[in-house]
Amino acid sequence: MKTRILLVEDQAIVRNGLKMIIEQDETLSIAAEASNGIEALTLLEQQSIDLVLMDIRMPEMNGVEATRQIRSRFPMMKILILTTFDDEEYAYQTLKDGANGFLVKSSEPKKLITSIHSVLAGGMVLQEDVAAKLVPKLLRQSIKQEQPPTTLTERELEIAKLVGEGKTNKEIAAALFLSVGTVKNHITHILTELQLRDRTQLAIYAVRNGFV
Known part of the structure; x- marks a missing residue:
């Protein structure tokens, strides 16, 4: 289709x-x-x-x-x-x-x-x-506009970094030796934790906070 x-x-x-x-x-x-x-x-x-x-x-x-x-x-x-x-x-x-x-x-x-x-x-x-x-x-945005500190795991930080680099779920899965489903679950949790709407906001967040 x-x-x-x-x-x-x-x-x-x-x-x-x-x-x-x-x-x-x-x-x-x-x-x-x-x-x-x-x-x-x-x-x-x-x-x-x-x-x-x-x-x-x-x-x-x-x-x-x-x-x-x-x-x-x-x-x-x-x-x-x-x-x-x-x-x-x-x-x-x-x-x-x-x-x-x-x-x-x-x-x-x-x-x-x-x-x-x-x-x-x-x-x-x-x-x-x-x-x-x-x-x-993005990097010049003021600190007060940033999200508060979070308790993301090391794995979640790795995934957030790769999202910030524009990687797809499939590419992230291949890079970290995970299943695509596992990557999706991690991203869902990251978005909830950071109170972000979607992966585009996550990518911007990753750049602002020096993940990339």
């Missing part, structure tokens, strides 16, 4: 190009298309979607606000931001609001496909040049 993707982009010619690239992968399908965040939310209410691939700058509702609302209404939805604007402020805000990755449109088609599969597998995708700007910003 193919992965169902909602493509959210206000320029029809760009949507068509992205659709052609993505559907070259036989496991992926553009199940629906939208030209702004409002249309995207409506489609998500009506259809079964596995991943949202979304532009930032769109009329009526942009990608930043749409990310916030999608995460609120559909907590388990995978969201990959795709834009021409390699601005760390956009990256920081969308990741803070729950996006699973940030990629610029100038990326090679192969990179887009790889990124989609990485997000679907539970990883986090950050465009290299954006990440170079974003990580220092």
Whole structure:
């Protein structure tokens, strides 16, 4: 069964190009298309979607606000931001609001496909040049914004570090010689312990607190 993707982009010619690239992968399908965040939310209410691939700058509702609302209404939805604007402020805000990755449109088609599969597998995708700007910003966050000290085990700290590096559950399992199910259970406990919403927040937490 193919992965169902909602493509959210206000320029029809760009949507068509992205659709052609993505559907070259036989496991992926553009199940629906939208030209702004409002249309995207409506489609998500009506259809079964596995991943949202979304532009930032769109009329009526942009990608930043749409990310916030999608995460609120559909907590388990995978969201990959795709834009021409390699601005760390956009990256920081969308990741803070729950996006699973940030990629610029100038990326090679192969990179887009790889990124989609990485997000679907539970990883986090950050465009290299954006990440170079974003990580220092995260590290500059004030101490009072950090989560309180925790009692994570040594194993949980190892897993949190690997999540911070953008590793998928499968990659973490292979690195630590654990089953994928065990990794999932550890991550669930870590999120509860740190009072975090999802693995994206955990990745940011790991960077802020020097795990990575």
